[in-house]
Amino acid sequence: MSSNINPRPQSSNTGPQLPHISRRTLLIGLGALGAVGGISFWATSGKHEDAGTAFATPLAIPPLLEPEMLDGERVFRLSAQAGETELVPGVSFATMGFNGTHLGPTLRATRGDKVRVHVSNELPVATTAHWHGMRLPASQDGTAHQAIAKGTTWSPSWTVEQDAATLWYHPHPHGQTELQVGSGMAGMFLIDDKEPTGLPSEYGVDDIPLIIQDVAVQSGGQRSGTPTTTPIGRIGNTVIVNGTYQPHFVATTRQIRLRVLNASAARCYNLELSTGEDFHLVGTDGGLLAAPAAMNKLLLSPAERAEIVVTVPQDADLVLRSVPHDLGMSKGDNMTSGAEDTFGILRITGAKAGTETPLPTALPSAKHPEGVSGVERHFMLGDTTINGKSMDMSRIDTVVKASSTELSDRGKYVQAGP
Structure with missing residues (x-):
């Protein structure tokens, strides 16, 4: 799906916004709750919470996985694991992850690197490890044909032969992909250029991964629930980023590069800044663009990635949020599929000092x-x-x-x- 550019909204409210749901969808959810005990439903008020009380949890940054250098290869080690993780305050979820119980570390390599990944399966079921967006031999791609039985290890290897890009890895077992990815089995795989691009590049400081997923919480927010089945798939009622509920990032630089991954099973996100200001798109699924493109809205469907550069104003307090969008379906299907929701993704504050660095006018993008x-x-x-x-x-x-x-x-x- 290509980026979606829309006119700048008239409102410039900078406060964080929680999920909004229409009266019709709320009634549908209430009816379902009465009919089936324990099912999750839309019960958000749509109010704007004060920035001092909402979105106050520091954004978790997935760690960079340091490789070993063996016989000229960058060797990474991943272990698929299961457990419980508190993704919402007071609410634990049954989760899966790599090298932990939720999500996975970030892998990083440069074009020309020889890479090997040892993937051990400690889950009670079979899984795979798929390198989404990577150009590599099919035999190393970790699709449904290449199941890793519990208690075994798979060790694919390849040479990185593509330009700079934001990729990701996740399991792809037949009939179980949605369950395993939705339980948290996802991580970033970053490909770098050999030469500097002029873009923010200090991981965790001004180069920030954002893995967005939605989970289901029952009414009252005390227990985990079951996602709602909609025309486009299973939709949760609560959004988390890097496993963080209502995350807050304190910027220490005037510009930050956000590597956004939609790791949700079905929900789409139509991203904008709460200030209504432009940001710059610098990369998509295929890698870097030829030049930064200014826009104020960006639509991402599941599995899509985008790299955007946000200029953080002095003494900023703004929110990256998702706003309503058109899925090309009926009004009712749009609502039940979450396309009319408005909710915050990430609160950004900081940048009290420092100068703005001009973005490069050209980027080393892949040639057609x-x-x-x-x-x-x-x-x-x-x-x-x-x-x-x-x-x-x-x-x-x-x-x-x-x-x-x-x-x-x-x-x-x-x-x-x-």
């Missing part, structure tokens, strides 16, 4: 491949089918020659990986 294949392919997506066929790991429907180039129906070049 030249030449277009005459092959024409059609894919019709059903509820659980593609071209009328259900998933079957033993069947191959389409074969694309490695390094060939085709033109998608949206007018964008698509190049096959190695």
